[in-house]
Structures are given as C-alpha cells and as structure tokens.
Amino acid sequence: MRSSVRRPVLIGGAAAAAVAAWWWTDAAPYPYAQRWLLDLPLPFLTNRRLDALLGARPGERVLEIGPGTGLQALHVAGLLGERGRLDIVDVQQPMLDHVMRRATAAKISSIIPAQADARELPFDDGSFDAAYLVTALGEIPDPVAAMRETRRVLKPGGRLVVGEFLDRHFVPLVTLLGYANEAGLRPSAWLGPPLAYFARFQPS
Ligand SMILES: C[S@@+](CC[C@H](N)C(=O)[O-])C[C@H]1O[C@@H](n2cnc3c(N)ncnc32)[C@H](O)[C@@H]1O
Numbered sequence: 165m166r167s168s169v170r171r172p173v174l175i176g177g178a179a180a181a182a183v184a185a186w187w188w189t190d191a192a193p194y195p196y197a198q199r200w201l202l203d204l205p206l207p208f209l210t211n212r213r214l215d216a217l218l219g220a221r222p223g224e225r226v227l228e229i230g231p232g233t234g235l236q237a238l239h240v241a242g243l244l245g246e247r248g249r250l251d252i253v254d255v256q257q258p259m260l261d262h263v264m265r266r267a268t269a270a271k272i273s274s275i276i277p278a279q280a281d282a283r284e285l286p287f288d289d290g291s292f293d294a295a296y297l298v299t300a301l302g303e304i305p306d307p308v309a310a311m312r313e314t315r316r317v318l319k320p321g322g323r324l325v326v327g328e329f330l331d332r333h334f335v336p337l338v339t340l341l342g343y344a345n346e347a348g349l350r351p352s353a354w355l356g357p358p359l360a361y362f363a364r365f366q367p368s
Contacts, residue, residue, distance in 0.1 A: 193303055194232060196258040202232040206329050208360035209298065211239045217353055217364040218325045223247040224293040227317065229282045229310070230254055230300025234263035240296075241267065241275050250275045251292075253285060282310035287317045294318075296325040301340070302333030311347035315367050323364055324349060330359040337361055 194202070214236060220226055222245035231237040231252040241250040252275060254260050260277040267275045280286050282297075282304050295314050304310045314324055328335050335343075340363060341351060349365035356362055 193255050196256055196262075199233050199259075199262065202235060205235070206299070206360060208356045209327050209329050209362070211236060213355050213362050214240075214296065214298065214325060214327060215243070217355055217362050218294055218296055218323060220244060220248075220294060225249045225251070225291065227285075227287070227292045227295040227314070228252045229285075229295065229297045229314065230303065231263050232259055232300075234266050236296070236298050237263050237275060238266055238270055238272060241272050244274055246274070248274055251278060251287070252276070253278050253280050253282065255279065255281050283313055285313050285317050289316055290319045290322075291317050292319060292322055294323040294325070296327070298327035299329050299331060299333070301326055301328065301343075302331075302335045307335065308343045308346045311343050311349060311365075315347055315349055318367060320367060323352075323366060325362055325364050327362045328360070334359075337363060 220240050220243045224244055225248065226240060226244060228237050228240065228250060231254055237250060237252050244250055252260060252263060257279050260279060263275065264277055278286055283306055295318060301307050301310065318324060326340060328340065337354065337358060344351060344365050348368050350368045352364050352366050354361055354363040
C-alpha cells in the first residue's frame with residue numbers, strides 16, 4: 165500500500181523538477197504563439213518610467229532590441245517625431261511583422277525593422293543616441309556580448325536602458341551591473357523596485 169502511494173508522489177516530484185529545470189534554464193526566445201501576454205502592461209515596468217530614464221527626444225535615432233509585439237516601440241516611436249527613427253531588432257521575424265502591422269494601423273512610419281541577433285547588430289559604430297531592451301536581455305544566450313554590441317552602436321554619451329521583471333529570464337540588478345561592467349558601460353540611474361526595475365547605462 166505504502167509503495168503504491170509513494171510512486172505517484174515520486175513521479176509528481178520528478179515532473180515538477182523537470183518543469184522547474186526547464187523554467188529556469190530554457191533560453192529559447194519568447195514564443196510568438198503566446199504574444200497576447202506581452203500586450204498586458206507589467207506592474208512598475210511602465211512606459212512612463214522607461215521615458216524617465218531613456219529621455220527620447222524628437223529627431224533622435226533610437227534602437228530597441230527584442231520589441232516583442234511593440235508595447236514599448238509604438239510609444240517610443242511617437243516621441244521621436246517625423247525626423248526621428250526607431251530601429252527595432254528581433255531574432256523572430258513574426259514579432260517584427262506584428263509590430264509593423266500595428267505601426268501601419270497607427271500611421272507611424274518611423275519604425276524600421278531588422279531581423280538580427282542582439283549579439284551581432286547590423287549597424288555601424290556610433291549610430292544611435294539611445295537604445296533599450298525590456299524583458300529581453302535574459303533571453304539572449306550571451307548577455308555581455310549583447311551589451312558590448314549595443315555599446316558599440318551607441319554614440320559617445322549615448323544612453324542604454326534595460327528593463328527587467330521577475331519572470332523566468334529575470335536578470336537581477338546586481339547581475340546586470342556585472343554584465344555592464346564587463347561590457348564597458350557604467351550605470352547612471354535606476355528606477356523601480358528590485359523585482360521590476362529600469363536601469364540606465366552610458367559608455368564608460
Ligand atoms: C519577452 S519578449 C519582450 C517584448 C517586449 N520588450 C515587452 O516588454 O513586451 C523578448 C523579445 O526578445 C526577443 N529576443 C530573444 N532573443 C533575442 C536575441 N538573441 N536577439 C534579439 N532579440 C531577441 C524575442 O524574440 C522577443 O521578441
């Protein structure tokens with residue numbers, strides 16, 4: 165009797181451990197099939213807070229890495245005005261297509277998509293006034309390489325804002341500060357509670 169009770173408990177425990185291992189170690193990009201979840205605004209990780217650190221101004225050229233469905237992209241593009249430009253880079257073409265459909269519907273023409281990996285950006289050195297990633301850095305297999313590459317494409321004095329939220333790819337602030345140091349970026353401000361924060365960096 166006892167061993168017949170124990171077996172389902174053991175199987176349940178093993179299944180829970182397997183799910184936990186997948187949850188914490190899987191590095192696949194966020195699935196497009198679950199895109200509807202990306203449209204739900206996250207507590208504390210608001211566009212208002214992103215604006216406060218990014219400081220996007222009309223006429224600037226800004227880069228977003230990992231735009232997902234465009235929760236931040238459509239907002240930031242609106243701040244850049246007609247002379248500004250928002251380049252969006254994602255490894256998944258369906259995500260870029262989704263943002264561009266939304267941009268067309270909103271009559272925004274300043275968003276330029278490029279399918280690429282954040283570790284190898286298709287831009288010249290010093291191309292951007294500012295760059296940002298929101299809940300994307302933890303999905304990139306080598307976050308230091310991505311931050312180093314983002315630093316390369318920033319102008320001297322440019323700004324990089326990273327937004328992180330406690331999901332399964334969460335990057336704690338202390339870890340992010342280590343990555344930034346390795347990538348040659350220094351922190352200049354952060355905002356929000358430790359489990360849902362924005363942090364700003366500038367080239368050292
Ligand atoms: C969780 S979504 C975040 C979307 C959006 N920023 C938001 O907050 O709603 C992460 C995005 O990063 C993209 N991504 C993952 N790995 C990437 C990589 N190596 N290079 C570029 N984009 C990547 C995914 O395809 C996805 O669109």
